[in-house]
Amino acid sequence: MMETLHFSALQKHFQRYFPMQDPKEYDWIRDPFSATPPADLSTAEEEQFIDVTSDSTMRLHFKSKTLAAFWIGAEKDYPLLGKRALAILLPFATSYLCEIVASIKTKYRSKLDIENELRVAVSQLQPRFEKMCSMKQAHTSP
Template structure:
């Protein structure tokens, strides 16, 4: 099943116990990240976000927001638009009429996506820095324009 691992262990001078410890640390880190992205909160508390027209109460909502949710759930025009939009589009579209509900819903919906985008951007920048940014053609001292730049700087002073 793990033929490459077997070959690696056979070929190299590897301490199996340190490898196991390293794998264990990595798996623990993954578990922590998993719990960070998907907390073990009671998911039913957020049914009002996924199904605002069938779920009219939540333990997490204030009485003002519950009243707004009841009002929203009785609006047939908004209910029609709910079927045509994604959750985030829907909650953004009702932000004018129900700003408190919209903000509460978006606070729950956006963390995962925004965290993912930040990490993806960071990974892309790291790749560029390591692979593209260090390329010889990026270094001015190794380019044919180095002499030209020295000549230009003479005129600046």
Template sequence: MYFPEFKEEEGKMVRNPFSSTLDITTIPNDVQDELLDLKNYSAAKDLYEEKSLNVFWYSMHQSYPKVSVIALRLLLPFSTTYLCESGFSTFLQIKNKSRNRLHVDPNMRCALSVTQPRIRQLDENNVSLPTDVW
């Protein structure tokens, strides 16, 4: 099982804490006050409309820690599972029959990095790259 069980109302709260159909009475009592404060905070609503769910809930962590912990606990498995699956997929592409090496660390690091390589700048500086990177 990839993802933990969670209540339907918690999922609704994470997807849209400003929804009028959200039943606050099903949320745990110690979180209800924070959620009501969040629902009535117009700057938070503006941020919710501008940013992704992950960024929104992370930015709410200082002001609304109990609500944001529930939200982040619900959102975290999706992103980490994606990163893990993409890592395995990259590994399988690198380590195939025609390219069977014991150490794939440098190639994996290059393939999974979010930093764009500056190949032209490296070429201008006459930096030699390993031939297996290409």
């Protein structure tokens, strides 16, 4: 009984700070070519949405790029719509990077030089392990 009261009180506080949102509200960002535009778009944003969804080149870019890369590219030709989509997507990327930096700083707290670890953690490059291993000579046992 006491746990139920405590849980409902926590739930009320949580909803005050994090109001429930309809996940379909962001379908236009996840797949603009099959979603309907949100009702709160301005006239100019709605025109850009129509232009994006009718552009066959943008459809090809959407299929071949990541979601963030697609909207970054869309921002060049459709700035209002691109900025709106990126403003919604940006917090996820920045919170992820902050978590990486925080874990590195905690792990290497006694060191002042975390530049190399940070560079590896946030890099988009994929290492070529076969090439690195081929450049090293194996140690043989005597």
